[in-house]
Amino acid sequence: MTALLSLIGKHRADLTLLAVALAAAGLWVAYASTKAELTETTLRAEQICAAAGSAYQPATGKPGEACARQVTRLTAFKSEAQDKTNEALLAAMHAREEKQARDAERRQARLESRLAALSAMHTAEEEVHDDQVTGSWFAALNRLAGLRAPGR
Amino acid sequence: MLLSIALQACAHQAADPAPTAVAVAIRDTPPAELLACPQRPEGFPLDSIATLPKPVREAAMRLAQSYAEIADQLERLIGWHGPSCPRETPDA
Numbered sequence: 153m154t155a156l157l158s159l160i161g162k163h164r165a166d167l168t169l170l171a172v173a174l175a176a177a178g179l180w181v182a183y184a185s186t187k188a189e190l191t192e193t194t195l196r197a198e199q200i201c202a203a204a205g206s207a208y209q210p211a212t213g214k215p216g217e218a219c220a221r222q223v224t225r226l227t228a229f230k231s232e233a234q235d236k237t238n239e240a241l242l243a244a245m246h247a248r249e250e251k252q253a254r255d256a257e258r259r260q261a262r263l264e265s266r267l268a269a270l271s272a273m274h275t276a277e278e279e280v281h282d283d284q285v286t287g288s289w290f291a292a293l294n295r296l297a298g299l300r301a302p303g304r
Numbered sequence: 305m306l307l308s309i310a311l312q313a314c315a316h317q318a319a320d321p322a323p324t325a326v327a328v329a330i331r332d333t334p335p336a337e338l339l340a341c342p343q344r345p346e347g348f349p350l351d352s353i354a355t356l357p358k359p360v361r362e363a364a365m366r367l368a369q370s371y372a373e374i375a376d377q378l379e380r381l382i383g384w385h386g387p388s389c390p391r392e393t394p395d396a
Binding site: 173185248251253255258259262266269270273277280282284285286288289290293294296297298299300302303 | 326338344345347348349350351352353354355356357358361364368369371372373374375376377380383384395
């Protein structure tokens, strides 16, 4: 034990130098790796900004400022475009529903009218004797076809 | 209604891109000629008397019915695209 202490005491200066050198080397390694990381991060940022249609380090302004604005703009654009698209689709859907309802009404009205005309035609047909058709039969036929009354 | 996807060019521009709808409505109305309401012709004279055998009468009724159905369908189609055709109500 005493021998070890005396050995340290003898080489104190050398040991201190060694410790300082080790610390410096450690710091240098830490600095180098941090710098490499920073370079890589900057490169990534430049790629991301270029993809967003901007530059990370423009001629004026702080790095990343214009790019962040552009990204915010794009995000807003996307959400607003989506909202408007949804609105347009919804409006189209409603318009179609309205059209369908209107057409269903019209279809029903015309169907009823045709059925009434058909029933009148059957009545007129029953009144035909000896294949002689008269004005009432022609009137029923005109109504069945939806023709205008003659002479008008 | 037809929807078309129109992507706005995301240009490299400093100015704010005005947000627009990606899906826009396109009016695809057929030409006016196709939307003209069919004219119903004048019917048979009511002051005539004719001798029509049953098969002939039945054929006439079939034609009349088919004509009415086609005209109704056409008017519904026209009404689908715009203002509906005025309804003519022939006298019974």
